[in-house]
Amino acid sequence: MADEHRRGPWTIRTSRRVYDNPWIGVTEYDVLRPGGNPGIYGVCSMKGVAVGAVPIDADGSIWLVGQHRFPRDYYSWELPEGGGDPALPPVESARRELREETGLSAAHWHEFLQTDFSNAVTDEIGFGFLAWDLQPGDTDPDDGEMLEIRRVPFAEALEMVLDGRIRDAFSQMMLLKADALGRRGRLPEPVARLLGYPG
Numbered sequence: 571m572a573d574e575h576r577r578g579p580w581t582i583r584t585s586r587r588v589y590d591n592p593w594i595g596v597t598e599y600d601v602l603r604p605g606g607n608p609g610i611y612g613v614c615s616m617k618g619v620a621v622g623a624v625p626i627d628a629d630g631s632i633w634l635v636g637q638h639r640f641p642r643d644y645y646s647w648e649l650p651e652g653g654g655d656p657a658l659p660p661v662e663s664a665r666r667e668l669r670e671e672t673g674l675s676a677a678h679w680h681e682f683l684q685t686d687f688s689n690a691v692t693d694e695i696g697f698g699f700l701a702w703d704l705q706p707g708d709t710d711p712d713d714g715e716m717l718e719i720r721r722v723p724f725a726e727a728l729e730m731v732l733d734g735r736i737r738d739a740f741s742q743m744m745l746l747k748a749d750a751l752g753r754r755g756r757l758p759e760p761v762a763r764l765l766g767y768p769g
Contacts, residue, residue, distance in 0.1 A: 578604075579604035580601050580602070580603065580604060580611070581601060581602035582599050582600070582601055583599075583600045583601060583602065583608075584599070584600045585597055585598065585599045585600070586598055588612075592617065593616070593617050593618070593653070594614055594615065594616055594617065595614070595615045595617070596612060596613070596614050596615070597612070597613050597615060598610055598611070598612050599611040599612070599613070612691065613691065613692065613693060614691055614692040614693075614694075615692070615693050616653070616692065616693065616694040617653075617656075618653035618654050618655060618656055618663075619653070619654045619655075619656050619660055619663070619694075619695055619696070619697060620651065620652075620653060620654070620687065620694055620695065620696035620697070620740060621651060621652060621653070621654040621660050621661075621663045621664040621667055621696070621697050621698075621699070622649050622650065622651030622652075622664065622667075622696065622697075622698050622699070622740050622741065622744055623649060623650050623651070623664050623667065623668045623676075623679075623698070623699045623700070623701045623744075624649055624698070624699070624700050624701065624744050624745065624748055625649075625650060625668055625672065625674055625676060625701045625702075625704055626700065626701065626702040626704070626724070626761060626764050626765065627704055627721065627764075628704075628764070629764075630723065630724055630764045630765050630766060631721050631722060631723050631724065632649070632721070632722065632723075632724050632727050633649075633650065633672050633674065633719060633720070633721050634647050634648065634649060634719070634720045634721075634722060634727065634730075634736075634741075635647070635648055635649070635650050635651075635671050635672065635717050635718070635719055635720075636648075636717065636718035636719075636720060637715055637716060637717050637718070638716070644737075646736075646737060646738055647720070647730060647735060647736050647738075647741075648736065648738040648740070648741045649738075649740070649741040649744055649745070650667050650668045650671045650672055650674075651667060651738075651740055651741070652667040652670075652671070654666075654667070654697075660681070660697035660699075661679050661681065661697075661699060664679070664697065664699045664701070665679070668701060669707060669709075669710065670709065670710045670711055670712070671709065671711060671715070671717055671719075672709060672719055673706055673707040673708050673709040673710075673719075674701075674704045674705065674706060674707065675704070675705050675707055676701035676702060676703060676704050676705075677702075677703035677704075677705070678701070678702050678703050678758075678760065679699050679700070679701050680699060680700045680701075680758050680761070681697060681698070681699050682698060682699065682700055682744075682747065682748070682751065682757075683696070683697070683698030683699075683743060683744055683747050684696070684697055684698075685698070685740070685743055687739065687740070696740055696743075698740070698743065698744040698747070700748065700757070700758065700761050702760060702761055702764060703760075724745075724748075724765050724766075727745055728745055728746070728749055731745050731746060748761075748765070752765055752767030753767065755767070755768050
């Protein structure tokens with residue numbers, strides 16, 4: 571890029587792609603900082619969008635997926651989630667992730683969360699959905715996933731967030747927002763009934 575332009579209070583003088591693979595790209599910007607001093611800014615761009623689901627069973631239980639996470643080398647309990655094609659409606663990618671990771675399909679979907687992740691260094695956006703009226707099926711994980719599936723009461727999943735057993739930020743956000751909406755009477759009526767909140 572040859573011409574300077576503004577991004578909020580930042581002036582971008584030049585930019586160059588310094589890394590690229592099928593999932594992420596890193597761009598380094600030569601900038602003037604808001605205070606006027608020169609500097610650089612690195613942004614990690616995602617090739618897809620993040621999608622996640624809170625799959626709710628007929629008795630109010632939800633489904634979690636356990637897997638080892640490579641970047642921080644630990645085992646993580648999470649809601650079903652993954653990457654989606656930005657050319658598709660996010661709900662379509664969420665349906666695929668739920669089916670691949672748990673074997674479940676849901677008759678009803680409701681988007682209830684949009685969020686930015688680490689927005690100082692990445693442009694990744696996430697879409698969270700409530701999914702209910704579930705039907706079982708076969709899982710189809712990709713070759714980078716060795717998954718364990720667990721069905722737990724919604725209240726236990728909330729405790730897992732509070733006591734640190736669920737550390738994944740996207741899962742925490744979805745579970746805590748579902749609880750907050752439920753306490754305020756703002757969940758879809760069937761979901762409120764399943765989770766035991768006032769309608």
